[in-house]
Amino acid sequence: MNRSPQMNKTSPTKTTHVCHLVYSFGFGGLEQVIANLINNTNDPSITHSIISLTDDLALYYKVKDKADIHCLYKNPGNDIKSHLHLFKLLKSLKVDTLNTYNFGTLEYQLTALFAGVKNRIHSAHGYGGDDSGGTSNKRNALTKIISLILNKYITVSPDLKSWALDTVNISQRKVELIHNGINTSGFKPAPKTTNKNIYTICTVGRADPVKNQTFLIRAYASALDANPEMSNSKLVIAGDGPSLSELKSLVLQLGLNDCVELLGYQDDIPTIMQNSDIFVLSSNYEAMPMTILEAMACKLPVIATNVGGTPYLLSDKEGWLVESNNETELANTFLFAYSNPAESNRRAENGLQLVNENYTIEKMCDRYNALYKHL
Secondary structure: OOOOHHHHHOOOOOOEEEEEEEOOOOOOHHHHHHHHHHHOOOOOOEEEEEEEOOOOOHHHHHOOOOEEEEEOOOOOOOOHHHHHHHHHHHHHHOOOEEEEEOHHHHOHHHHHHHOOOOEEEEEEOOOOOOOOOOOOHHHHHHHHHHHOOOOEEEEOOHHHHHHHHHHOOOOOOOEEEOOOOEOOOOOOOOOOOOOOOOEEEEEEOOOOHHHOHHHHHHHHHHHHHHOHHHHHEEEEEEOOOOOHHHHHHHHHHOOOOOOEEEEEOOOOHHHHHHOOOEEEEOOOOOOOOHHHHHHHHOOOOEEEEOOOOHHHHOOOOOEEEEOOOOHHHHHHHHHHHHHOHHHHHHHHHHHHHHHHHHOEHHHHHHHHHHHHHHO
16 A cells, blocks of 8 residues: 555544444433443544444444444344344444444354454343343353453443343453433523423333333322322323233223323433423333433422332432332322322422432443543
């Protein structure tokens, strides 16, 4: 290659190419975290790309100006060809660091090793595979084996860090806790512009059994039965997924058509939260729920089930923790929050302060980028 004298005088800035390998890049909390990381990385020495195993790339529009995306079109089940395609792609892209996410991509770290990728990081946003309790010996054994070739194993909540250390037995020097960060320029307090006289309870999340929105709807129905004054309230559920038809049937069955709105997929989540009075999360499991932090950033009090990493984020200072599937307890909490606006506002103020002090996107990006550059 020919080089001009000018090029010889100044050495080009060394860049670190970070590639994010995900199962899909559709609408979801994990994918939003990656988008936030890419969009808020202003260090010119770090470049990003994305590889998706499947062709769900719906969220790519959010990062298209800052990262290229590639798809392996993986077939269901074990697909050896996807490893071969990844091997070639990693070589051609000259990837310095591969960051995989969650159990479904973990095995591809072996491919990265053979492709000569120098730095290998895995980020766990939940327990291994489909086992929400992290108790699968088979999955945990595979995670332990793959961890031997990793530089770092990132967890997003203290319960996941404890699981990685104590249950999977990953080396302590490899395990690191990095909190997810919230874009507080988008998620922020704002006056209600719609339904100003209606007490609005909202939730945001995929319509999926693990989110347990049927429990939420039934508890809301119980609260309405117990307190006729709550007839000026409504429950707003934003999110699409496999359970949406079941939720619609339940709403019809309980006669809640006039006070429960099933919005399906929505892109403008901040506006939904800003036009609500309280946020609720009814999941059977969460690692570090982004939606709780987003709600706090919009200055909403939060009601959430006492599962996974949620109690690390939420205490009685910022909202209320209730036991999963306890409809009476959740209904009573709705009634208390509705009847005590001053107390709800106090907890909302505390939640906003907590996010601004500990969970901003800037803090998350600083941690990840320092790690990428250090490796």
